[in-house]
Structures are given as C-alpha cells and as structure tokens.
Amino acid sequence: MQLSPTLEAKFQSLLSNYPEDKKRSALIPMLMYGQDELGSVTPELIQEVATRVGVQPLQVSEVMSYYSMLHPKPLGKFHVQICTNVSCLLTGGEELWDQACHKLGIGHKQATSDGLISLEEVECIGACSWAPAIQINYDFHHQVTPDQLDQLIDGLSSSPNSHAV
Amino acid sequence: MPYNEPHPAETRIISKRFCLPNSASISTYLANEGYDAIKKAMGMTPDAIIDELKASNLRGRGGAGFPTGLKWSFVPRTSPKPKYIIVNADESEPGTCKDRLLMEFDPHSLLEGMMIGGFVMGAKYGWIYIRGEYRYLIDIMDKAIAEAYERGLLGDKILGTDFSFHIRTHTGAGAYECGEESALLESFEGKRGIPRIRPPFPAVSGAYQSPTLLNNVETFCTVPPILLMGGAAYAALGIPKSGGTKMLCISGHVNKPGVYEVPLGFPMMRAIEELAGGMRNGKKLKAVVPGGSSCPMLTAAECDGLTLDYDALAKVKSMLGSGGMIVLDEDTDMVRVALRIMRFYQHESCGWCIPCREGTTWLKKLLTRFVEGAGSQSDIIMIGDLAKNMLGRTFCPLGDAAAMPTISIIEKFRHEFEDYLVHGPKPRRNYLERSNGPWPGHQETVDAVNLTL
Numbered sequence: 001m002q003l004s005p006t007l008e009a010k011f012q013s014l015l016s017n018y019p020e021d022k023k024r025s026a027l028i029p030m031l032m033y034g035q036d037e038l039g040s041v042t043p044e045l046i047q048e049v050a051t052r053v054g055v056q057p058l059q060v061s062e063v064m065s066y067y068s069m070l071h072p073k074p075l076g077k078f079h080v081q082i083c084t085n086v087s088c089l090l091t092g093g094e095e096l097w098d099q100a101c102h103k104l105g106i107g108h109k110q111a112t113s114d115g116l117i118s119l120e121e122v123e124c125i126g127a128c129s130w131a132p133a134i135q136i137n138y139d140f141h142h143q144v145t146p147d148q149l150d151q152l153i154d155g156l157s158s159s160p161n162s163h164a165v
Numbered sequence: 166m167p168y169n170e171p172h173p174a175e176t177r178i179i180s181k182r183f184c185l186p187n188s189a190s191i192s193t194y195l196a197n198e199g200y201d202a203i204k205k206a207m208g209m210t211p212d213a214i215i216d217e218l219k220a221s222n223l224r225g226r227g228g229a230g231f232p233t234g235l236k237w238s239f240v241p242r243t244s245p246k247p248k249y250i251i252v253n254a255d256e257s258e259p260g261t262c263k264d265r266l267l268m269e270f271d272p273h274s275l276l277e278g279m280m281i282g283g284f285v286m287g288a289k290y291g292w293i294y295i296r297g298e299y300r301y302l303i304d305i306m307d308k309a310i311a312e313a314y315e316r317g318l319l320g321d322k323i324l325g326t327d328f329s330f331h332i333r334t335h336t337g338a339g340a341y342e343c344g345e346e347s348a349l350l351e352s353f354e355g356k357r358g359i360p361r362i363r364p365p366f367p368a369v370s371g372a373y374q375s376p377t378l379l380n381n382v383e384t385f386c387t388v389p390p391i392l393l394m395g396g397a398a399y400a401a402l403g404i405p406k407s408g409g410t411k412m413l414c415i416s417g418h419v420n421k422p423g424v425y426e427v428p429l430g431f432p433m434m435r436a437i438e439e440l441a442g443g444m445r446n447g448k449k450l451k452a453v454v455p456g457g458s459s460c461p462m463l464t465a466a467e468c469d470g471l472t473l474d475y476d477a478l479a480k481v482k483s484m485l486g487s488g489g490m491i492v493l494d495e496d497t498d499m500v501r502v503a504l505r506i507m508r509f510y511q512h513e514s515c516g517w518c519i520p521c522r523e524g525t526t527w528l529k530k531l532l533t534r535f536v537e538g539a540g541s542q543s544d545i546i547m548i549g550d551l552a553k554n555m556l557g558r559t560f561c562p563l564g565d566a567a568a569m570p571t572i573s574i575i576e577k578f579r580h581e582f583e584d585y586l587v588h589g590p591k592p593r594r595n596y597l598e599r600s601n602g603p604w605p606g607h608q609e610t611v612d613a614v615n616l617t618l
Contacts, residue, residue, distance in 0.1 A: 017333040019247075019290070022373055027355035029336045032297060053355065066357040066515075069297045069339030085259045086458055087416035087491055089505050092597040123341065123509050124259040124458075125298050128416035128489060129169070129423050138300040146597060 001048040007037050023053045027063060031070055039074040076111040076118030078156045081135040084121055087128035096132055096149050097121055103153060117156055169423030172440050176402060178410045179386045180426045183270040189305060191312040194273040200318055202389035203280045207326055211242060211285040220396030222408025227253055227381030228457060228487040230475050237378060239368035240286050246375040250282045250291035254382045255337050255344040257296055258457035259509060260489025263412035263424050264382035268302045272309035276332060278385030282378050283330040290331050294349055297338045306334045341513035345561045346379050359517045360561035383412055403429035407474035415441040417492035418448060429474040437492055448494035456486020458506050459566030461573035498594060499578040500585060503571055504532035510567035521564035524555040528571060535582060538590030545582050549575045
C-alpha cells in the first residue's frame with residue numbers, strides 16, 4: 001500500500017518508539033493514525049500494519065475489533081460524539097443526544113447520506129466537570145447548551161475543509 | 166479548555182503551576198522548581214527515594230489507592246531484565262477529569278516524575294499510555310518531551326551523569342478496560358485489552374515480561390514535590406495514613422463544578438458547599454458518587470460529617486477512588502442512574518470472564534426492564550443477588566466496579582425501585598429544564614447510512 005509521505009513518516013516514528021523486537025506495540029497507534037488519514041481501518045491498512053509489525057492480518061483485525069475508536073467503515077467527515085454518561089446525563093447529555101438525532105435524522109453510529117456528519121453516543125470522555133460535553137472528531141466542546149449544539153452542527157455543514165476522522 | 170479559578174480553600178501542590186502564564190512550557194517549569202527534584206534524586210540512593218515515598222504516605226491516585234512507596238519497592242531492581250516505566254493516562258473512570266489538566270497545564274511534572282521512577286529502577290525507557298480520545302494531550306506531551314530532549318533533560322547521559330532515559334507517548338484506541346494495569350499492558354503490547362491473571366504483578370512481570378513500574382498520571386506528578394519538600398512534610402498536609410493532597414473532580418448538580426486540589430481529610434460537605442458553590446438551583450442533596458462511578462454511592466446523610474480520605478470512605482463502605490465526585494440532587498431518578506452506570510460497564514466489559522460479561526449484560530437487561538415499567542418485586546432481589554455474586558469473582562476489578570454502585574443503589578434507594586412498581590414508568594426528567602418538553606426521540610432514521618457491521 002502506498003502511504004502518503006506524512007503517514008509514512010508517522011509510521012516510521014511510531015515504529016521507532018519501541019524496542020527493536022517489540023514492534024507489535026506500534027500496532028494500535030498505527031491503526032489510529034492510519035484511520036485518521038484514510039477515514040477508516042481499510043483492509044489495505046490492516047495488511048500494511050500486519051506486514052510492518054510482523055503479524056498476520058487476522059491478528060490485526062482481531063485487535064481492531066476490540067477498540068471502540070477503530071472503525072472498519074468510514075464515519076462521517078465530522079464524527080459528532082455525545083457523552084451521556086453519569087455526569088453528562090445529570091447536566092443534559094441525553095437531551096443533547098436526542099436533539100442531535102432529531103436534527104440530523106440519524107441515530108447511534110449512523111451517518112448522514114452525504115457522508116458529512118456521523119453520530120455516536122459515547123461513554124465518558126473525561127470532561128465531567130465541564131459537562132455536558134461532546135467531541136467532534138478530536139475537538140472537545142464543553143458545557144454545551146442546546147443552542148450551541150445547533151450552531152456547532154450548522155457550522156459543520158458550512159465548513160467542509162476540516163480534517164476527516 | 167475551561168479551567169476553574171483556584172479556590173482559597175485549596176492546597177495546591179501539583180496544581181500550583183496551572184495558573185502561570187504558558188504553564189506547559191519548559192521555561193515556565195524550569196523557573197518554578199522544574200527539574201529540581203530529579204537533580205536532587207540523582208544525589209540520593211534509590212532506597213532513600215523509596216523511603217521518602219513511603220514516608221509521604223502517597224497512595225496510588227488512579228483509584229486503587231495502593232501505597233506508592235511499597236509498589237516502587239516491589240520492582241526487582243537487580244533483575245537482569247530491562248525495567249520499564251509506564252504511565253497510566255487512560256483516564257476513563259466516569260467522573261474523572263484530573264489527569265487531563267495535569268498533562269495539559271503541567272506536562273513536565275509528569276516527565277520529571279517518570280524520570281525519577283526511571284532513575285530509581287535503573288530503567289532506560291518510559292511510555293505514557295494516553296487514551297485515544299485525548300489526542301490533543303498526546304500532542305502537548307510530545308512537545309514537552311521534545312523540549313526536554315533539547316535541554317538535555319531526556320536522552321543519553323542526562324546532565325552529564327550516567328543516567329539515560331527516554332520517554333515516548335502511546336495512544337490507546339477507546340477502551341475503559343485498558344485503564345486496568347494488566348489490560349493496559351496487553352494493549353500496550355499491541356493486543357486486545359484483556360486483563361492478565363496475577364500474580365505475577367506488573368512490578369515483576371509487566372511490559373514485555375519485564376519488571377515495570379506502572380502508576381497513574383497524578384501519582385507520578387506528585388513524586389517531584391515529595392522529593393523537594395520531603396516525604397514527612399508531604400504526609401503532614403493530609404491526615405495519618407492518607408498523606409498529602411488529592412485532585413477532586415466535582416461534577417453533577419453543583420453551581421461550580423471543577424477540579425480542585427485539597428488535602429486528604431477535607432470534609433466532603435465543604436467540598437460541595439464551598440469549592441463547588443453549593444447545590445444547583447437550591448435543590449437538596451440526594452446522593453454522592455465519591456470517587457468515580459465504580460464507587461458505592463453515598464446518601465446525603467452519610468456525607469454529613471464525612472471526610473475525604475481513604476479510611477473515612479472505607480468506613481462507610483465506599484472508596485476515594487480516582488477523586489471523581491459526582492453530586493446528585495433530590496430530583497435525580499436513581500433507577501435511571503443505576504441503569505446508565507450499568508450500560509457503561511456492560512459496554513466496557515472486555516468479555517473475557519463470564520461473571521462480568523454475563524453479569525453486566527443481565528443487570529443491564531433487568532434495569533432496562535425496570536425503567537420501562539416492566540420490573541417486578543423479584544427483579545429487585547435478583548439485581549442485588551446478581552451484583553453480589555459478581556463481587557470478587559472476576560479476573561479484574563471491572564466486575565466489582567459494576568457491582569458495587571449497583572448494590573449500593575439498590576440497598577440505599579430501594580424505595581425508588583418500589584415506586585416504579587407502584588406508579589409505573591416515570592417520564593424522563595429533562596435536565597436542561599426545557600419549557601417545551603423533551604425532544605421526541607430518535608426513531609427517525611430515514612436517509613441514514615448504518616455504520617455498524
């Protein structure tokens with residue numbers, strides 16, 4: 001698989017983070033950064049990572065299926081993750097979740113038909129003291145109000161230049 | 166990132182640099198006692214450093230509360246195998262958001278704590294395992310690491326001595342279970358995050374079957390101040406057996422939720438009333454989760470006069486845990502809270518051992534049935550029995566973490582379950598207090614692409 005120069009450099013640096021005979025440690029980081037660029041963990045990426053760390057592709061798939069942030073199919077360009085765990089629940093996380101579903105017409109782990117926005121109800125994202133919190137791709141938004149959520153989602157539709165998940 | 170203003174009632178030891186301009190930079194750190202502790206450590210013997218930690222009464226700040234000095238002394242330093250230092254920055258216990266601040270505002274203190282660990286153990290390599298969601302913190306830590314290399318504080322022959330130490334970050338990919346130390350090690354080695362059977366403990370056989378010192382972010386960040394002020398002085402900040410300070414992450418129905426550093430032994434009601442500005446909307450307190458959602462829930466009556474330290478919380482059969490304190494007001498529906506907690510543990514159970522995998526699934530089903538209004542008297546008994554049968558019967562503490570809050574809720578708030586039997590399902594409380602009622606739900610999935618396989 002031909003990697004972009006940035007991803008190639010990232011893979012090289014990830015592999016250099018571990019002892020010479022322990023390259024498998026780079027497996028999950030490589031999948032994460034690979035997914036960031038490719039939009040999902042593609043079969044080609046699995047093959048590439050398997051070759052580089054010296055395991056079978058099946059072993060990579062086995063590991064991948066365990067982690068909730070690794071996705072075999074592309075998410076929306078903007079992946080909106082709404083936390084409804086206890087601290088967020090107590091401050092309106094479920095209401096925000098319903099609002100987002102209603103506004104976008106999609107549900108948990110679904111994407112809009114144009115592929116722009118996907119939605120996921122996530123577990124605690126570590127923003128409890130600033131609840132309710134959401135994450136759009138890797139960006140945190142704290143103490144989100146219904147109006148702000150509306151604005152955030154509207155903003156996504158009009159700014160297609162941001163990076164994909 | 167919103168960071169609450171410091172409160173005069175706080176005792177800021179590890180958060181003292183948070184408010185300095187450009188606090189994450191190495192120049193700010195160096196100008197404020199930064200890397201003084203490692204210099205001091207290099208003039209001490211490893212045993213003397215461990216003795217200081219023992220004298221400090223520092224206990225693991227990740228949740229388990231194991232004495233840190235003792236943990237450090239368990240690592241076989243004379244072993245011919247390489248030793249490794251690993252930081253658990255997989256902060257994912259619901260209610261906990263302190264490690265995030267430590268890494269964002271004071272990344273160098275974490276590096277310095279790791280270096281001291283490396284010096285004591287004779288380790289050459291350390292990694293920071295950061296949860297995947299905290300990508301921006303990986304960037305911050307990478308920057309701090311690069312700064313430390315530039316100044317010769319990391320690398321080979323640090324400060325002209327024979328000590329060489331290298332640090333790298335490592336990203337997780339979304340799994341609560343990987344906050345458990347042996348599952349973290351499996352994940353670190355590029356495998357599914359499934360816990361290992363212990364013994365051997367990570368101190369003896371951790372990363373790559375080598376002796377590994379594994380501590381939480383907050384624990385490592387506390388090591389430099391302990392060396393600088395002396396173990397006894399640090400211990401004196403707290404109370405006997407619970408030395409020093411602890412970061413408290415207060416969330417829920419309070420006026421000023423935030424992260425506050427308090428000496429151990431701090432009164433819980435003072436934390437709610439003073440630090441967090443009291444209950445929101447003038448409501449009464451109903452319950453408190455003292456240290457992350459896995460800790461048994463406390464009633465308002467139990468919180469009265471309670472101090473925040475390991476022993477006081479053990480006395481009321483709960484835990485200080487990670488310091489994630491969630492405050493619930495009088496209108497909170499405890500059955501729904503119990504269900505939400507169980508949904509989390511069911512989702513995060515790694516599925517490796519049966520009591521946890523099946524127990525959390527059954528409990529989620531029973532609690533869902535209750536919330537939907539189809540529960541029965543025998544369900545109340547079954548929820549309690551199931552949870553009690555999970556306790557102590559799983560490979561790792563996730564089973565206990567799911568069982569403990571459930572048992573406490575069903576015992577202390579049993580009347581709320583019985584209310585459901587009498588009055589049927591309750592409408593969901595709208596926590597945003599919207600005037601026009603809750604949204605109609607998310608049944609509409611027209612035009613949607615299903616992403617799950």
